[in-house]
Amino acid sequence: MEEALGAPARLIRPVRHGNAFEETIERLLQHIKLGLFGVGEKLPAERELSELLGVSRATLRDALAELQKAGYVEVRRGRSGGTYVSERRVGGLGGSADLDPAEVNDVLTFRAVLEPAAASLAAKAALSPRQRRHLLDALADVAAAPVELYRPKDARFHVAIAEVSGSPSLVAAVADTRARVSDLLDRIPFLEPNLEHSNRQHQEIIDAILRGDADEAYRATQDHLQGTASLLHGFLVSPESSSVAASDVP
Numbered sequence: 173m174e175e176a177l178g179a180p181a182r183l184i185r186p187v188r189h190g191n192a193f194e195e196t197i198e199r200l201l202q203h204i205k206l207g208l209f210g211v212g213e214k215l216p217a218e219r220e221l222s223e224l225l226g227v228s229r230a231t232l233r234d235a236l237a238e239l240q241k242a243g244y245v246e247v248r249r250g251r252s253g254g255t256y257v258s259e260r261r262v263g264g265l266g267g268s269a270d271l272d273p274a275e276v277n278d279v280l281t282f283r284a285v286l287e288p289a290a291a292s293l294a295a296k297a298a299l300s301p302r303q304r305r306h307l308l309d310a311l312a313d314v315a316a317a318p319v320e321l322y323r324p325k326d327a328r329f330h331v332a333i334a335e336v337s338g339s340p341s342l343v344a345a346v347a348d349t350r351a352r353v354s355d356l357l358d359r360i361p362f363l364e365p366n367l368e369h370s371n372r373q374h375q376e377i378i379d380a381i382l383r384g385d386a387d388e389a390y391r392a393t394q395d396h397l398q399g400t401a402s403l404l405h406g407f408l409v410s411p412e413s414s415s416v417a418a419s420d421v422p
Contacts, residue, residue, distance in 0.1 A: 186224070186225055186226030186227075187199060187225055190395050191369065191399035191402055192228075192231045193231055193234055193363075193365050193366060193369060193399075194366055194369070194399035194400075194402040194403050195399075195402045196235040197235050197238065197239065197363070197402065197406050198403065198405055198406030199406075200235060200244075200245075200406075201239075202405075202406060211258075211259050212256060212257060212259050213256065214252075214254045214256050215236075215245070215254065215257070218233065234365045236255055238361070238363045238364075238365065240255075242361040243258055244258055245257055246258045271359070271408055273408070276356060276408055276409050277409075279349060279352045280401045280404065280405075282349055283353060283397060284394070284397055284401075286342070287330060287333070287334075287346060287349075287397060288390045288393040289390070290333050290337045290342055290346055291333055291377055291381060291390055292386040292387070292393075293337035293338060293342070293386075294307075294389065295380060295381045295383075295386040295388075295389040295390075296384070296386045297336060297337060297338055299382070303336045306332055307332055307333065307378055307381065308378070310329045311329060311374055311378050313325050313328065313329070314329045314371070314374060315371050315374070315375075319364075319367075323357055324354075326370070327350045327353075327354055329374060331343065331346055331347050333377070334346040336381075353400065356404050357404070359407070359408060360403060360407040360408065361407075363403070366403065370399065373395060373399070376396075377392045377396060
């Protein structure tokens with residue numbers, strides 16, 4: 173096993189949160205950036221790697237498929253077949269050259285404070301029928317959005333939650349932060365399993381708000397934001413330059 177990894181297996185940290193797909197992407201990209209999976213090297217067998225990461229083989233398979241689409245790994249056939257780290261991505265493994273890693277940490281940390289609080293306040297509010305309809309319409313819009321419109325609809329969904337919280341200042345802060353997040357998201361590829369997972373989490377957030385469960389609305393929003401943080405750290409931030417681990421930032 174250690175020979176296949178090129179480093180002690182104990183260096184591979186398992187996924188810890190509920191966003192298994194997103195965190196698997198993050199872990200794999202971090203291991204590539206750290207040289208644990210060297211450029212041109214073969215990754216461990218699916219069974220071994222899934223055990224080390226603590227995720228199902230189906231989740232690992234989905235993550236590898238998306239990284240293959242994005243050009244980070246490639247599948248080779250034949251006697252020496254398997255999944256290899258792509259040499260085409262050598263120059264891009266450290267994230268965007270013009271991006272300050274501190275910017276990623278800053279926006280995700282600030283968002284982690286704002287949005288769960290907004291969801292909690294929305295759940296505590298005495299929502300009018302019109303406000304409840306506003307939330308349901310925003311949820312339906314993002315769920316039905318095609319890929320090219322998903323991110324703006326997603327942003328509108330998160331702002332809608334702040335809008336029913338009762339604080340105009342909070343609305344402005346969430347809108348500004350979401351604009352910064354959208355700019356970062358535009359730098360990474362669309363991952364369809366992530367969109368499906370996000371839609372399920374959106375539903376959980378709205379369900380909690382509409383039944384007035386502030387604690388669950390807060391928790392569900394935290395879980396949702398952890399997935400975004402994992403993807404952004406995985407694609408954009410090199411492990412040695414990240415001052416805040418993605419696993420610690422919702």
